[in-house]
Amino acid sequence: MKPTELFNALVPNRRSAVVLGGAGAALLGFGLCYKYLRKPEKVVRVGVVSKLLIHPLKSGKATSVAAAECEEMGLKSGELRDRHWLVVTADGHTVTGRQEPRLVLVSLTCEGGQVCLSGPDMEELRFPIDQPENPVISCRLFGDDVQGRECGEEASRWLARYLGDDKNLRLVHFEPEMKARRPGDSKALLQRYQDSWEEIQIGSVRLQRIMSCDRCVFTTVDPETGVISRKEPLQTMKSYRLCKPSERHIYKSSPLFGQLHAVKRTGVLHVGDAVYKISH
Numbered sequence: 001m002k003p004t005e006l007f008n009a010l011v012p013n014r015r016s017a018v019v020l021g022g023a024g025a026a027l028l029g030f031g032l033c034y035k036y037l038r039k040p041e042k043v044v045r046v047g048v049v050s051k052l053l054i055h056p057l058k059s060g061k062a063t064s065v066a067a068a069e070c071e072e073m074g075l076k077s078g079e080l081r082d083r084h085w086l087v088v089t090a091d092g093h094t095v096t097g098r099q100e101p102r103l104v105l106v107s108l109t110c111e112g113g114q115v116c117l118s119g120p121d122m123e124e125l126r127f128p129i130d131q132p133e134n135p136v137i138s139c140r141l142f143g144d145d146v147q148g149r150e151c152g153e154e155a156s157r158w159l160a161r162y163l164g165d166d167k168n169l170r171l172v173h174f175e176p177e178m179k180a181r182r183p184g185d186s187k188a189l190l191q192r193y194q195d196s197w198e199e200i201q202i203g204s205v206r207l208q209r210i211m212s213c214d215r216c217v218f219t220t221v222d223p224e225t226g227v228i229s230r231k232e233p234l235q236t237m238k239s240y241r242l243c244k245p246s247e248r249h250i251y252k253s254s255p256l257f258g259q260l261h262a263v264k265r266t267g268v269l270h271v272g273d274a275v276y277k278i279s280h
Helices: 001-036 102-107 153-163 245-250
Strands: 042-048 052-054 063-065 067-071 074-077 085-089 107-111 115-118 127-128 138-139 144-150 168-173 199-202 205-214 256-265 267-270 276-277
Touching: 052 067, 052 074, 085 138, 102 153, 107 153, 127 153, 138 168, 153 168, 245 267
Parallel strands: none
Antiparallel strands: 042 276, 052 063, 067 074, 067 267, 085 168, 107 115, 115 127, 138 144, 144 168, 199 205, 199 276, 205 256
């Protein structure tokens, strides 16, 4: 091929090459600008994980573990999953320690595919975790519609003997494919307290702050006795832990203590892990 023919053959592609090259340069430039203009993370060690607790039964007794997987749905250790079992009324409304304070003394553990229910002055009850033949029912959890699989008549009778024979209560189990509680508002609401850290890093787990946690009458249930006082610590916290006037439509008159976080990056947590505050 003559030099002129070769040149003419390359001309149509030359413009494309220039455009492509320009786009590549622009993309590279954008990447470099983003790298140097974005705010770097500031990492400060603020503590250490002293204990990891899983509450398999909502309002039930906690199980202490040395390590736990932090998933989007909460903590998991072996067959234990946080708040995957729930007590409901016959029509599906949630029952917690607010209505039945003695629930805090009920222990639910899982091992070898079996659930074990135990409580003060009660014989243990064991039944399979998986009971696919049992019906899935609709439940109401703090204004949200969720689902749970009934754990059987024996579990219902066990709860009635423990909480009172006149109680028609059901134990249900949440399974991954079921309808879950909708996520909370992701808008961060900054408070004037030091517990408003934007993000927390523990091992490989990254948690993103969502909002403050307003406290209810459940905090007045003694976890050792199952007795409710309805006064402390709420009365004391209300003297100095109330929200700003502009946020009363969110928290109303409840005192604030602790934070609600979303799982930004999953991983495994261990007792002894360092806790870091992340800011930008």
